[in-house]
Amino acid sequence: MSAAVEQIIKMEQALMQAMLKSNVKALDSLISDDLIFTDHTGRVLNKVTDIESHRSGNLKIELLEPSEQIIKIYNQTAIVSVLMVVSGHYLNEHFQGKIRYSRTWINTDNVWKIVMGHSSSVNS
Secondary structure (H helix, E strand, O other): OOHHHHHHHHHHHHHHHHHHHOOHHHHHHHEEEEEEEEOOOOOEEOHHHHHHHHHOOOEEEEEEEEEEEEEEEEOOEEEEEEEEEEEEEEOOEEEEEEEEEEEEEEEEOOEEEEEEEEEEEEOO
């Protein structure tokens, strides 16, 4: 396993912990100011709106169980695909299910940050 893959595995773990704890400071350090994120409904979010859902308490993630993680490194870019069992609350409504996340990480000045993300609901 390459050093870059090991770094991305650690970054993905840090991201999951930040999401579970709604740790806005950690999320801010992991996400690029240029983030483009398309959620499972097709809505496009930027960094501010993504982090605000955690800061405001509108989004509370209680479970993230990853599987089927695929990581590809291309120079200073990492592509990640991971299947997650997710549960929590959004606007006080409970949700749970399987979601496939795709993320693009860019390494600039030896710092990896997410610049693009996409999520799709998975029917099983």
